[in-house]
Amino acid sequence: MRIANLDGRATLLRSDGRGVDVETASSGRFSRDPQQAFEHWPALRAWAATLDVACFLPLTTDTLLNPVPRPRQVFALGANYRAHAAEAGVAPPEVPVVFTKFPSCLTGPRDAVALPTERVDWEVELVVVIGREAREVPRADAWSFVAGLTAGQDLSERTMQRQGPLPQLSMAKSLAGFGPLGPVVVSVDEFTDPDDLELGCAVNGERMQCSRSSDLIFPVPALIEYISRHCTLYPGDLIFTGTPQGVGATRRPPRFLVPGDVLTSWVEGVGELRNPMTGPGGAAAAATAARQQASLSSR
Structure with a gap:
């Protein structure tokens, strides 16, 4: 799993540049706050493993923080x-x-x-x-x-x-x-x-x-x-x-x-x-x- 701070939002990224917003994809279960991802890391990893590849969309990474x-x-x-x-x-x-x-x-x-x-x-x-x-x-x-x-x-x-x-x-x-x-x-x-x-x-x-x-x-x-x-x-x-x-x-x-x-x-x-x-x-x-x-x- 690769996690990034994309313009202030926790985002899962694939090596091909496609990504998914954590808060949106989890329907609010996990926070948009990148720091909070590590407070709930085991649960976040388990959830991320269930994501369908179709959830990942092309993203621009120009605003990585x-x-x-x-x-x-x-x-x-x-x-x-x-x-x-x-x-x-x-x-x-x-x-x-x-x-x-x-x-x-x-x-x-x-x-x-x-x-x-x-x-x-x-x-x-x-x-x-x-x-x-x-x-x-x-x-x-x-x-x-x-x-x-x-x-x-x-x-x-x-x-x-x-x-x-x-x-x-x-x-x-x-x-x-x-x-x-x-x-x-x-x-x-x-x-x-x-x-x-x-x-x-x-x-x-x-x-x-x-x-x-x-x-x-x-x-x-x-x-x-x-x-x-x-x-x-x-x-x-x-x-x-x-x-x-x-x-x-x-x-x-x-x-x-x-x-x-x-x-x-x-x-x-x-x-x-x-x-x-x-x-x-x-x-x-x-x-x-x-x-x-x-x-x-x-x-």
Whole structure:
């Protein structure tokens, strides 16, 4: 199953571009609110399996928004790819390095991002969407608590990140627009091997990152086991699982995003984000767009 936020409405999509509005097709049983889809994920999946293929009609996907607009919690992982830890000059961590991205930073798969400084870096990530409440989940059962997977960018302001005696990870990675997400959430059963997916990103068509999630130091089941041991995970929560090698800060010389760049990010089997970068003057427009998205998604 592939679920999207199409102009503020929960929509089931097929890989051929045909789709169906969840609220309309279910006669109101399920909400139009994309976030509510994850609150009722098992029931929604069971219902979707009964839909006749004739219900799916051609749709334009020009108005795809963030498919998970209001998660309670957004967890993120640092140094969770072997090659990325090596390029950063750090030893592979012995336990997951967990921080948070604030939900207010999330934005859509086509939204512009206003760059607040000249040191904003890219970090493509495989993102997990939780499908049911999880507490002390054993690794062997972890995938059954996942609603689906999506693509994300953990954009990072590197000066703020390194200010002070300790890293400012959450603040530096939670500025406005620093969490592009989408374009859809794809249920786990759509993947032949959800533990081995290609992901990458490009700036203006030049590939910067390309790896496979099999290089994760702590794969998805290990992350869910670890986080749920300490915190309760709720439906619709997100886990940004970490970024592979190829970030701008470790290049020689370092390279960062500039206004006019187009950042394209992808995860195998999920699809592509395409986010244009604007200058500080574009901050007001980006903020207005984010408010409009949040308003649409809560109706």
